[in-house]
Amino acid sequence: MAYEVVLEDFQGPLDLLLHLIKEKEMDLETLEVSVITDQYLAYIDQMDAQQLETMSEYLVMAAQLIEMKSKMLLPAQKVELEDDYQEDPREQLIKRLIEYKKYKDVLDEFKEKYEQRQYIHTKAPAFMDEYVIDTTEMIPDNLEVYDLIRAMQKMFQRKALLAPLESKIARVEISIDERSDQIRQYFRIHKNQRVKLEDLFEEPTKIFFVITFLSVLVLVNKNELVIEQDGNFEDIYLKERV
């Protein structure tokens, strides 16, 4: 159980250490290695042995802590002597924790900026391939792989943007027979009414336009519908032949 907790809650051994220090209400700078080490090991203990492979970083830190703890048990004199020449491992760890905490502290603000951005949207660039007249053989010399990746990411975003609209604009292949039936149904609802031709073209896809137009011609041809126009360039109306 605890293993899951550790992995989900912590981003690594430093994160876990910061958590323990906070939990013990310890000063980061006067870190009591022995206390923290015991706590840390208690956490590690609860981890699932099968997952230990993925826990290597936690184990390395555990080893360092144990080493530190044991060193601190040595006579103080010796520690002092070493101090003159090399950094106390404890201070080194504290330094790392302080540095790590610096980033940890801004993370919420960082995350908020990211989340805020999710609420504003941009549109895909206008389709301007038609303007492309350039046929030079020059290849730009400032290209990087990043450019390709970025273009792909933009495309994925664009696809996400268009997907719902596209699905609303039913892409189903509709036959003239089916569309004719829909139009008959439409006139059953609008009995004895004159209906503007354009009202039938409710889905703005080319295929839908074509199928609808052909269906109207078929229905007129079968004498089911009549086309009316009050004058040149006036609206075109359809109505059922009675």
Added chain:
Amino acid sequence: MDKNEILSVIEGMLFLSGDEGLTIKQISSVLKLSKKEATQYVDELIQIENDKTIKGFELVNFGGVYKFATLAKHHEYYQRMIEQSENTLSNAALETLAIIAYNQPVTRVRIEEIRGVGCDAMIRKLAAKALIKEVGREDTPGKPILYGVTDEFMDAFSLTSLDELPELKEMKEDFDQEDIFNTKYTEE
């Protein structure tokens, strides 16, 4: 929501829909308005956009599809904008290149399917730059041309192998917790 807010949201929706545009039906369904109300708002918006002092684009109605479109009189600048980008590759060009690199050998139709737009001019342009080339014909009716990337492409992007491109899976995946666990600690 007051009228100005409704008009603002409609403006934003039309903006987002870009080249695709929106029908009255779509607008009314998002804003939960009747078609009649939606039509009135859109008509008013057309008027407002039309009366702007600074007008880079206007609201047009093509066969029941409303969309913003730039003005014909500014055409030369937009033309120039595209031309200016010739010493870099446009996003559309890069996108097409990436699709070819990931899917080669690939037909134009397949590329268009993925991009969702026609690519005829773009493919000619990329071929002229020798970034892509014909690598064969597909064994299907019509024997469509298959395209692939060239050595010049590899050179231009400093690639020694296409394996250096990130996996498509990685590009699409979300950073969900689950995945992080599987990848974070599995180091070399």
Added chain:
Amino acid sequence: MDKNEILSVIEGMLFLSGDEGLTIKQISSVLKLSKKEATQYVDELIQIENDKTIKGFELVNFGGVYKFATLAKHHEYYQRMIEQSENTLSNAALETLAIIAYNQPVTRVRIEEIRGVGCDAMIRKLAAKALIKEVGREDTPGKPILYGVTDEFMDAFSLTSLDELPELKEMKEDFDQEDIFNTKYTEE
């Protein structure tokens, strides 16, 4: 061409360019203006777009790239028309990104040092998401790759410049000095 025309053309250009956006350099070269003039016009346009009564979108600047974007307050309506590809960044991803943003150019080893965990998979993933990229090689044995954040990063975090990143609280690292020990690790 009078000022309103120039502003109109800039508006149209920005509209066409969509999420790719435009830099001052691109705008100035299309309109044959100096960069300074172009900046003034763009600033003025930002003001004008900002003051509109009907405002479905506004002009933003992410990392020096200008683009139109809708307003956060209308988000719920747009959500109904676009598929919300719930973009979430895991804490691990955020942490890695933050370290790169504050330290760039930076090697993987340095990032791992700070985080205390391996970051190979995470770095590949962030690169595949176009949020970071290779920006060079460090001049040390092994010539390790240096990473930096991208335009996409600036956009993803709505940053005009890296100066807008939250300030890191500097703690003195000299432990021989007494006063260091006063700072307590407490929850904010």
